[in-house]
Amino acid sequence: MSKPIPVHASMDQFDTSKNQILVGGKTLDSISTILDKSVFYAYDKSIVKRQIERFHQAIPKQIKLHYAIKANPYLPLVNAMRDWVEGFDVASQKEMIMAVQSGMPVEDISFAGPSKQEGEIKAAIAAGVTLHVESELELSRAVQFGHELGILPIVAFRVNPAFELKASGMKMGGGPKQFGIDEERLMEILPSLNYQQMQFRGFHIYWGSQNLKEEAIIDAHNKTFELAQRLMDVTPVEVTTVNIGGGFGIPYFAGEKRLNLEPIGSNLEALLVQYPQLEKRELIIELGRFLVAEAGIYASKITDKKTSRGHTYLMTNGGLHHHLSNSGNFGQVIRKNYPVAIGNKMNMTADKEAVTAVGPLCTPLDTLADKMQLTDPQIGDWLVVYQSGAYGPTASPQDFLGHPHVVEIVL
Template identity: 30%
Template sequence: MILTAATTDLFAFDEARLDELATSHPGPFFAYDLAAARERFDRLRAALPARVRLAYAVKSNPGLPLLEAFAGRGAWFDCASAGEVSAALAAGGTGAGMVFAGPAKTERDLQAALFAGARVQVDGIEDIARLHALHTGETPLAVNVRVNPAGGVSEVASIIGGVGPSAFGVDEEVLEAFVTEAARFERVEIRGLQVFSASNELDAGRLLANHRTALRIGRRLQELLGRELDLVDLGGGLGIRYALTEPNLDVRAVGAGLGRILGENDWFTGELLLEPGRWLSGPTGVYAARVVRTKVSRGERFVMLEGGINHLLRPLLTGQSFPTLAVRPGEGVVDGERATTTLAGPLCTSLDRVGTGDLPVDLRPGDVVMFGQTGAYAYTQAMSHFLSHALPEQHWVC
């Protein structure tokens, strides 16, 4: 793949900077463009109605420089562990702009969320009961309830939400019984809703259909509670493309659609919350690994790299490759005849495949394969300690 106007959005840096990075850093590394992160946040913020808050999903990339870049722009933070709470606070985030989620929250997690002042998203009556025991304030602790929709959800891949049986949330069918039971715990008060029903969605229409489902559930929850909701958390799901054949998500269409949804639901006077992670962080990063050797086995072309699923696990989990190109240090992006290539890592398992790429046939040891869109669900999602290889470096470019 050669960088053109059609492909530059798949890689965080231009050809000259990619060559500079490949030349100056000998080992496997990630590099992130913080200016691109700030630009993406500003672009998304400008596309959305004023009543929509943005909570960056820390799980997508918890790097401190990235969190600081978003905190400096007034971002909220979506956290899912005590460690993520600490990271968000260290970056300048505050509990007043933080939500805390997870299907199996430990005592330490809940204590961290309470200490920070975060809005906890409860997944069951057990969360309510433990918060009731931990909360010592004079006024009831406001929480959101996560609801697992019974239907009306459109999604491409069920990674974090969807319909059907789920480890997450309270099933919509038993919401009334849940509200009744939760009312017994007077030190905890349900004031909001979370519905997270899609991941990496590229179609604005499908996202908005799911958001309408969330508002439908919100209206019923408000009626069951007999008090107004102050927050409806629509979750994440804003997608990025990993291939030229995929479209870019139209965030202006998402913003316009959310404006219409708010207009259609005048019963709701609170704020909406979006939890973008991948959309904000994914396009800011590249991963680079040098070619160790190449081979052809029974007609299949392989390129063996210094790094594999110990650095990039996503292709194995999802079956979808990151976009790739090759750089010859000091010469730039490698051009010429290309062929479909299986990219394998150094681990002693046939599972160590980091996708395929349309790469030059004359790659040689020392060339560098660059993976685009790796600013999210890459460095911290990988099997980092498997076989005790060194961790890849991380470089933050202002």
């Protein structure tokens, strides 16, 4: 008996009622004509907005939503998001300049990163954004540069909590980590820092990423509030802001389900009651992929079709150099298929064929879809990879083998 075909939960966000994937109301052929390109990323603004609405419907109103630009730094998207979220998190000087120029108020921009260079620290101080300080030396550098520039650096500590995010492939807290300052050490230094030398804001407690288990996020929130309270208790100055992390994941693979935000929101409501002192602070959740990944597709053309010892291969003009994460080489241990479809043949009841879609690179790693059932795939059709709105072009080795870079569009 043949095994049932695994189903991706995440292929319902785009309009396919006319047998075609529409992005922002446009067919792939139209987008291709607009761009004069046959391989591209397209992002649908309405899907980003829907995702932000989902967040606000479930999460208590006083918790602010910040966007981590690293997930998708495509400038027109960042500029559009400026009006939809309450702040930006940046991870480099380039992202910081983007965030500042978008018009986002500087007090709502924070700069995190475990190895900030002197120029970056100075730039953050001069721009007036909040530095998420990740080591004691970084703090003394910030103080020194602030003194030289005649500006008090705006500082929050990134905390490496003692707890770990359960059920997550991307843990950024707990145990030894390059991120932030261990909570035990912070508890020691917080009482006696010279707060005159900085504008102190509070704490950034970031524990991980891409989590689809509500109970794991709830557990991390419980521990984050408890930790924030303990840190506040030993801090002799006012704590104005606590960033309580992010970590909301999206379903990439067959069998995964979308995160249910309702229990996470109800638990946060309860925590705000349980910790009245925290309730009075500015509280922030910082998300990247959750906001943008589902809004993006990567489209390439099938340019050849051949069989090798009974197996059918589709050759395309897109590949790993544009979309490393889809190839399975960006944090996956075992490669799994992203949701993939023939974008101009979306009638899901039509006959399917088992195929492997590959790109132009001379490496078996350059696989876009491995042994997937696709609808009547032919030369000239569009091969579309869903869940491609985050960690796409900027997380891919675009110069590898010298093929053209990919273009992007927001619709």
